[in-house]
Amino acid sequence: MSTRPIRLARLARLTGGGRGGPANGAFDRRLLAPMMLGSILNPVNSSIISVSLVPIGAAFGAPPSRTAWLISALYLATAIGQPVVGRLIDLFGPRRLFLAGTALTGIAGVVGSLAPGLGVLIAARVLLGFGTCAGYPAAMYLIRSEARRTGQQSPAGVLAGLAVATQTIAVVGPSLGGLLIGLGGWRATLAVNIPLAAAGLVLGATRLPRTAPPPPAASADGPRRAARLDLPGMVLFAVPLVSLLLFLMNPDAGHAWLLAPVAAVGGAFVWRELRAPEPFIDVRVLGGNRPLLTTYARALLAYVVSYAFLYGYTQWMEEGRGLSASQAGLAQLPLFATAIVVSSVTGRRRGLRAKFLVGAGGQVVACALLLILHSGTSVWLLAGVAVVFGVPQGLNSLALQNAVFHQADPERMGSSAGLLRTFGYLGAIVASAASGVVFGQRADTVGLHHLAWFLLAVAVLYLAVTVADRSLGRLEPASPPGGSAPAAGDDGRGAR
Template identity: 35%
Template sequence: MNPRRAGLAIASLSVGTLLNPLNSSMIAVALLTLRDAFGLDVLTVTWVITAFYLASAAGQPLMGRLGDRFGARRLFLFGMIVVVITCVLTPFAPTFWLVCAGRVSLAIGTACAFPSAVALLHPITTLSGLSSPRLLGRLQMANTAGAAIGPVIGGLLVTFLGWQAIFWVNVPLALIALAGVRTFAPVDHARGRQPMRTVLSDSDIPGVLTFTAALVTLLVFLLGITQKPQWTLLAAAIAASTLFVWRELTTRTPFIDLRMLSRNRRLVLVYTGFALFNIVYYVVFFGLPQYLEEFGDYRADAVGLLMLPLASLNVLLTPFAARFIERRGIRPAFLIGVGWLIVAAALLSLLTASVMPLVPLLITAMMGVPYCVVSIAMSQALYSSATRESAGVATGIFQTSRYIGAILSTTMLGIAFSDGTTPASWLEVSVAATILAVVLLVLVSRWRPVTQTK
């Protein structure tokens, strides 16, 4: 494989990789439109976000395992086909819950991309002789840029074409990724056929179901905690969590290898820190558009433009952040990035005094810096902390940490905005985000490179 062919393969994989974060963020500026279109309240409409993240959280490790079993290239192509079919059909859904079902299917399709792309890096670098860190950096840039540019693209699409367009836009992108990977990526090795019973057993379906049940029941409980707490749901969440832990500790092929995690404290710090970071980040990512549209009376396209500094800074700073980490190390990047995040979270409170364009522009610019730096540092810390043998599964769990953080952020927003999107409720969000950012700083300061461990 020549370098040009390898570059085209990575470019195609990058297009597929950005679809999941792109769809996780485009929806942020469509919430008010969906509420009006289907006559929903603020708590109900968040399920269009939650459904996507629940499916992504459970799907990433599972897709990584299926890619190892059936071939990363095959899984990637399958995922892009699912995306195309889903995004052609969902815009015609007559009910909100069918839209949520479409978001679940979209999450499953896009969840195939990142684990497959990481798995394909090894054969691509082996055949082409290119540097794997450089190619990995391109995938990371696509993964972070996809989420950053989502509100800008989503705002324009929703304003001029309606909420349906945030599904349609995926069709050409998925087709480009599918054609590119099919043409340029190395073919999977031949694999022996296995009985369906063996495939299902090794996929740990009970583990996936109990994990999802625990997340869903806990989330529904938290969403209703400010009104009439459903304690039976909390009990169900605890029971499902207990069953999940028991299943993962006793099965031969666990969905999430808890024993592996218990032996790798550095990896646990990465997962926990990444989940915390995404709570803070997505509270702003989902909360700010709602606040600006409802309280500030901005149109969706205007909100997308106000989020533009976040996208542009993320793209511009990614090469510099990667170079800084290469020269100075991961830990300094952690400390600088999270320190900046604390300042940015504290500045959120400025929006309680004014929603004039300059204020949200300042805030989104401030958030763009830590999103770039901390995201890349977390990715590098993951690959530094994970063993080669468990890299695929570790990558899937890493993505699950992202979605758990995003799910919890929607829960926080649902609770804070339950009585209306007002300056008082936004102040609650700002204080909570700042506190969580401080906790994150304490946590990442405990992470050490492997060369410094005893």
């Protein structure tokens, strides 16, 4: 008897079925390509600019204090947009939000590559921030929805692959940026979004499922009503967040007034969300989920170190060590390769707490190594420092993502994933502000050492928070290898 039908059936199970859809009980692997591509758009754009700041400043005659807005503009847009777009995905599904965001990313690539001045370039980075908001929340939503559809755990490598495609892949940004600048100048670092967006539109249109409108929700008085957006809650969320981010970008007494809206409007936001029938962020549930709140705080601390290395260290390599933009990008390649290997090898293993502990300890060691660098440091030692930083980069991004996946309310997976990015970008803003304070007009070695002491303190705090977090140990027994999705019926929130 021919074995060909058996082989075809096995292939159908592995690939998620034929053209008609995935086999019952199988993760639809056709979703992987749009998930991964959509998820990398934001981290690549957040890091590719690191080697472009010096040539852009030279092109427009702008000092570092002005080109820093190219970093902050994307972070402002993304920190606000990620949870907002994530909530829209929770309500309406990922397809329309993914396609709209990807189209906006392509438009931003066109505007940025043709920008006649720094102001237009900053506007393009704002568009990029909003346009790239949908990819990561959409991916987390799809993983959770596939677990619910199949009634089974997601494949062990899916979350690990997503971690590689998100925060870990950000490390390739400087190397890619250096290559693009060498080939076509700094404008090529914006133009690269055009083909990426085109590919995302094709993959999203052909592979993402169409989602029916959300079912009506039961109200307290009995009648059922259609799910609706909490627009006032979104506005009240955005105002204090923008004020906080603007203060963190200029943390001095002259800008202390920005903290007033943080307290006042932030209090109004909490009051509103406690009374809203369908809140944008369910602060009552979130406030009772201390493990998830601790994970968000841990993300902030981890990404202060990660992004300070990405931006501050890269600027020092160009100005303090004397490398070109292309050479500085290539010097970051060992970090990228190490992070990819670490995420890939550890992604299928149990031990969420162990990942956090090793990642936290690795950051402490890496920050200490920055203290021995100077203007004459060999390229080989620079590569060695990048390798050491790659270990916590791979572990932290994977562990943080898996923790949110298991600790968050499954019905709010999109917005919870967006909040993870928001806290990560709060850390990035702190890192950017710290780099600006210690470097001043030039990224010299003295400034690098001051930055290293600050980062060392943050890394030690991150390690202390991780050691004290007992909820991680309670979460592990319920987690399958690699942080796979829990079976249908599991609330996916882990220990409280």
